[in-house]
Amino acid sequence: DAGVTQSPTHLIKTRGQQVTLRCSPKSGHDTVSWYQQALGQGPQFIFQYYEEEERQRGNFPDRFSGHQYPNYSSELNVNALLLGDSALYLCASSLGQGLRNTEAFFGQGTRLTVV
């Protein structure tokens, strides 16, 4: 079992550009959530996808958008990049949306640097 895989592991972008990050969930999982982890901080919830729809969203602007494909893989898109978007972006997958009776598995993350 490969677990949650994210790509790329690192990338550098220029302010104003757009970026797409990718996530393949753990085998058998149908729900994908995205988190932003700034340096020295805890992860912050961006949004969650289930059945190819955004189900819940954290306090992030519309520049952050996503998609989930029929095979449950997911993308995070960020438009008009700002320096403050530099962070580790984590993908988490789970079976079902609720976390009371299931576990979220995290990928190793994509380190985004905006210059």
Next chain:
Amino acid sequence: GDSVTQMEGPVTLSEEAFLTINCTYTATGYPSLFWYVQYPGEGLQLLLKATKADDKGSNKGFEATYRKETTSFHLEKGSVQVSDSAVYFCALSLGTALIFGKGTTLSVSS
């Protein structure tokens, strides 16, 4: 709003010392509580969880008890090892999203 507060780090201990990392929460409902660990260069791993008051989560010698009266979920281990060096995050969930604390860095020396 809902939030988690955990003790500032870094925490530096000698091998076999006793560990406590304090965590308190504020929540509008009845959350599930979690401790996650992040080893250098790796993603977050669930260490333990508790879903209702007075539940004790335990794993790999770590323990934490869900205390509703003090809104706390302190992490403890009786004897730490060098391999326990990592960043520890306390988190809560009221449904689908995890709300994390800022993390506490633990460094254990031999």
